[in-house]
Amino acid sequence: MSVPSRPARWVPALALAGALALAPGSAIAAGPGATAAAATVAGALTLAVDANEAPRGILHARLSVPVSQGPLTLAYPKWIPGEHAPTGPITDVVGLELRAGGRVVPWRRDSVEMFAVHLTVPPGVHVLEASYDFLLPSGGQFSGGVSSTQQLVMVSWNQVALYPVGRPGDDILVAASLSLPPGWGFGTALPHHGGEAAGTIHFDTVSLSTLVDSPVLAGAFFRTLRLNEGLSPPAYLDMAADSREALAIRPQEQAALSRLVAEAGELFGARHYREYHFLVTLSDHTAHFGLEHHESSDDRMSERTWLESDLRQFHSNLLPHEYVHSWNGKYRRPAGLATADFLEPMRDELLWVYEGLTQYLGFVLGARSGVRDASATREWLAYIAAQQELHRGRAWRPLVDTAIAAQLLYAAPEAWQALRRGTDFYNEGVLLWLEADALIRRESGGARSLDDFCHRFHGGGTLTGHGGAPHVKPYTLDEVVATLNEVEPHDWRAFIDEHLERTAAHAPLAGIEAAGWRLGWADTLTAFNKAVESAGKHTEMQYSIGLLLHEDGGIIDVMPASAAARAGMGPGMKLLAVNGRRYSAKVLRAAVKATRGAMVPLELLAENDEYFRTFRLDYREGEKYPVLVRTSGTPDLLGRILAPRAAAAPAR
Numbered sequence: 001m002s003v004p005s006r007p008a009r010w011v012p013a014l015a016l017a018g019a020l021a022l023a024p025g026s027a028i029a030a031g032p033g034a035t036a037a038a039a040t041v042a043g044a045l046t047l048a049v050d051a052n053e054a055p056r057g058i059l060h061a062r063l064s065v066p067v068s069q070g071p072l073t074l075a076y077p078k079w080i081p082g083e084h085a086p087t088g089p090i091t092d093v094v095g096l097e098l099r100a101g102g103r104v105v106p107w108r109r110d111s112v113e114m115f116a117v118h119l120t121v122p123p124g125v126h127v128l129e130a131s132y133d134f135l136l137p138s139g140g141q142f143s144g145g146v147s148s149t150q151q152l153v154m155v156s157w158n159q160v161a162l163y164p165v166g167r168p169g170d171d172i173l174v175a176a177s178l179s180l181p182p183g184w185g186f187g188t189a190l191p192h193h194g195g196e197a198a199g200t201i202h203f204d205t206v207s208l209s210t211l212v213d214s215p216v217l218a219g220a221f222f223r224t225l226r227l228n229e230g231l232s233p234p235a236y237l238d239m240a241a242d243s244r245e246a247l248a249i250r251p252q253e254q255a256a257l258s259r260l261v262a263e264a265g266e267l268f269g270a271r272h273y274r275e276y277h278f279l280v281t282l283s284d285h286t287a288h289f290g291l292e293h294h295e296s297s298d299d300r301m302s303e304r305t306w307l308e309s310d311l312r313q314f315h316s317n318l319l320p321h322e323y324v325h326s327w328n329g330k331y332r333r334p335a336g337l338a339t340a341d342f343l344e345p346m347r348d349e350l351l352w353v354y355e356g357l358t359q360y361l362g363f364v365l366g367a368r369s370g371v372r373d374a375s376a377t378r379e380w381l382a383y384i385a386a387q388q389e390l391h392r393g394r395a396w397r398p399l400v401d402t403a404i405a406a407q408l409l410y411a412a413p414e415a416w417q418a419l420r421r422g423t424d425f426y427n428e429g430v431l432l433w434l435e436a437d438a439l440i441r442r443e444s445g446g447a448r449s450l451d452d453f454c455h456r457f458h459g460g461g462t463l464t465g466h467g468g469a470p471h472v473k474p475y476t477l478d479e480v481v482a483t484l485n486e487v488e489p490h491d492w493r494a495f496i497d498e499h500l501e502r503t504a505a506h507a508p509l510a511g512i513e514a515a516g517w518r519l520g521w522a523d524t525l526t527a528f529n530k531a532v533e534s535a536g537k538h539t540e541m542q543y544s545i546g547l548l549l550h551e552d553g554g555i556i557d558v559m560p561a562s563a564a565a566r567a568g569m570g571p572g573m574k575l576l577a578v579n580g581r582r583y584s585a586k587v588l589r590a591a592v593k594a595t596r597g598a599m600v601p602l603e604l605l606a607e608n609d610e611y612f613r614t615f616r617l618d619y620r621e622g623e624k625y626p627v628l629v630r631t632s633g634t635p636d637l638l639g640r641i642l643a644p645r646a647a648a649a650p651a652r
Contacts (some may be wrong), residue, residue: 001082001142001355002290002321041205044173049160051218052181054136054153060256061160063130066184067100067121073165074107077158077342078115078211080143082292082329084218084348085407088158089144090115092135098127102635110617114486115343116165134159139411143215143298147289152219152240153180154281154298158212158342168340169209177202179214185222185410187238189277190214199379208537208563210470211554212342214490217279223247227258234275235261249306253371258352259646260320260369264327266646267365267451269459272331273470278319282356292320292325295472302535313528318374319364329354331473338474346515351403352500353480360437361454363430367642377642378628379514379528382425385519386626388507390542392560393421399428410490411446415558415571418542428508430642432499439495440488444513449641452487467480512628515638520629523593537583543624544592545602545617549575553583555606563619569606576612577605589623596622 043066050060078088078103089599098105100122107119121128136159145154155178163172179200180186190211191204192614204449206214227235237257241247257278265271277296284303291298299318305311336347357370367377388394402409403425412422435561437450457480484492499508509519521543525533533540538556539549546562546569549555553575558564575583577601595602602617630636 001084001292001325002318002359027487030226038476041173041175044175045208047157047161047174047176047211048179049155049176050179051153051155052179054148054155054218055150057136057138057148059134059136059155059160060136061130061132063162065127065128065130065162065164067125069121069125069162070124070556073110073116073118074130074162075116075165077161077163078160078605079339079342079344079346081213081337082325083142083410084346086115086345087138087142087144087301087407087410088342089134091138091441092144092159094133094135096130096132099129099131100127113343114467116148117475119189121551130162132162142289142291143607145289147281147544149283150243150282150284151221152217152286154240154279154286154300155216155218156212156298156504161208161212162385163208163342165341168191169212170207170210170340173205174211175205176211177201178203178458180218181220184218184220185224185240185450186216186218187222187236187240187277187279188214188216189275189293190216191271196534210363213470214296214453215279215293215298215529217281217298221247224285225249225254227254228261233271233273236275236277237280238277239280239282242285246282246303247386253306253312256291256370257319259644260323260371263365263368264323267361267454268327271326273326274468274613276323278323280319284646285525288315291577292322292329294326294330297322297325304328310531310534313372313376313531313648317359317362317366317377320369320371321358324358324365326345327454328358330470332458333371333472333474333477335474338472346407347404348406349400349404349446350477350480351406352399352425352429352432355423356425357433358429359426360430360433363618364641369643374639374642376528378517378638379526379626381430381638382519382526382626382628383528384430385507385509386513386543388424388428389422389423389509389519390430390559392505393417393419393505393532394424394507396502396503397421399424399432399504400434402428414558415462416556418559428499431508431511433511434641435499435508435514436484436495437641440484441637441640443490444488448487448499450487452482456486457483512632512638515630515641516634517630517638518631520627521624522627523596523623523625524647525625526627527586539588539624540590541588543626544621545619549576549585550590551585561615564604565615567604567615569604569615570608571610573606575606577603578603579603592619593623595620 024285032395046064048062076088076090078086080087098107105119107117110116137146147154177200192201193204195204216240217240221241221244223239225237227237239247249398256331277299279296282303286300288300299322302311305315334350366372402421409423436594441449462584481492507598537551541547544561546559546564547555548557555571557571577583578587581587591602602619604615
């Protein structure tokens with residue numbers, strides 16, 4: 001999962017002989033409901049979802065469950081793979097009615113496990129029918145976040161699934177169908193076998209685990225592009241947007257994504273999917289995040305991402321990050337996250353591998369493929385290094401605790417994040433794995449790198465690129481350490497413990513320094529900082545006076561030990577004036593710039609609820625923004641790490 005820039009053991013999906021997958025992006029025509037082109041597998045649940053009212057925020061679901069007489073418990077998915085938390089949006093399920101033999105069956109929610117309901121199946125009944133609606137969210141996180149507009153919808157099957165407890169998700173079979181508004185196109189990695197002309201997509205019978213892992217993106221403005229034409233396994237870019245013009249990706253961006261597919265094949269040496277779909281939502285009205293799936297990714301970006309350079313920069317790590325997850329997170333998954341059932345709690349302590357290594361490899365592949373150019377890549381690395389340096393929550397909370405407590409921290413407010421410490425296993429994971437990469441390269445004399453670890457750990461023991469049915473290979477910390485030692489003998493356990501278990505005043509920047517660079521400060525905004533400010537609609541003065549602000553002057557956070565913190569400023573206040581002049585970002589920047597060497601304190605007038613107060617900041621260092629500075633006399637190891645590997649090789 002990729003968070004906004006400012007979160008079941010798997011067996012192969014059941015293959016049905018003779019099932020034909022239609023071309024991705026097929027359009028749905030109007031028409032009455034149709035029967036499936038292939039028979040439902042005996043004993044499978046059938047789930048029919050009607051998304052015709054998605055533009056007004058409602059999905060209608062009908063579920064048939066094979067049953068026998070006696071007590072039965074139905075559950076709603078609670079712990080969602082990739083979200084690392086009990087985030088199933090159960091409060092948006094309404095109108096639940098159960099029927100058996102034509103009669104209503106009463107149900108009662110479990111008073112402890114509230115994602116489960118209990119009922120008794122009457123004698124002589126073999127099928128339980130459930131009908132219910134899902135209210136597409138107006139707020140929330142990840143698959144529980146806003147996922148529909150007037151022109152598009154992302155259907156995440158966990159939103160509309162109920163299932164009988166007692167069996168692993170891999171062992172529950174589901175035959176699903178989906179009806180869409182007339183003329184809408186769609187994209188999904190879920191195999192389907194006809195019915196589109198009648199207005200309904202019929203999907204192959206698959207396990208519940210596979211279904212939940214295979215969302216469907218659909219919309220009135222829809223476009224599909226093949227990223228590796230003629231090569232296997234295929235990779236697609238499926239886009240739904242709020243306007244037709246938003247689909248106009250430039251040839252250079254499409255080419256970079258094609259190179260991303262090639263570079264990932266070169267890095268890992270194998271693919272663990274039958275085909276891959278980047279499911280890209282282009283809207284300013286949905287939640288913005290990324291959520292990984294084994295054969296696809298749910299990638300939500302601003303509507304004009306392909307049209308505006310600042311937005312492309314802002315979202316530039318999203319697709320590389322989520323694509324890496326097909327190997328790191330879906331195929332190789334921490335044992336504590338490879339749960340068999342959606343009610344079983346997940347253990348998040350290895351998220352520094354699951355998300356941290358993915359963040360690093362996404363950073364690397366983004367550069368190697370050209371999704372992000374070399375200059376922007378260095379500015380992005382400087383940005384996250386500076387963020388980690390400023391967030392002094394590390395003085396009391398070790399990195400491993402940010403992973404263990406992920407389910408709490410994903411929902412934590414932005415206010416006081418620098419003191420609280422947030423989901424740092426993402427960006428501090430970049431620093432950790434960069435240091436490991438640099439260490440391997442140095443101690444092997446350049447003969448080996450973290451690429452060799454990825455080949456061994458994620459490649460499945462082969463160098464084939466032809467793909468295969470998804471499956472999960474769980475791991476423990478011991479296997480991570482052992483594989484690192486196979487690549488380059490070292491006390492990796494001590495290395496990991498040092499990063500994970502200790503508290504410290506400063507960020508671990510040894511990897512940047514070993515790569516031939518250091519964190520420095522410029523007195524003007526970098527291009528990347530400008531993009532972050534523009535797309536994120538905030539003003540970044542945290543590196544100088546210690547304030548992160550909304551566009552209107554509202555204070556999002558205050559950096560510990562900064563001039564603003566010493567003056568008594570806090571999140572929730574709102575700047576009204578700077579040195580007696582009405583606040584604007586330009587006015588504030590000019591005043592901060594003028595502080596360099598000045599003897600007169602900076603005066604900020606702020607509103608705090610109904611009260612007004614002038615804060616005098618003792619600050620004389622001018623504007624400061626993070627950059628990487630080359631260390632003279634050292635090799636540019638960072639440049640070698642980010643250099644393309646598959647430039648002359650086709651995507652496999």
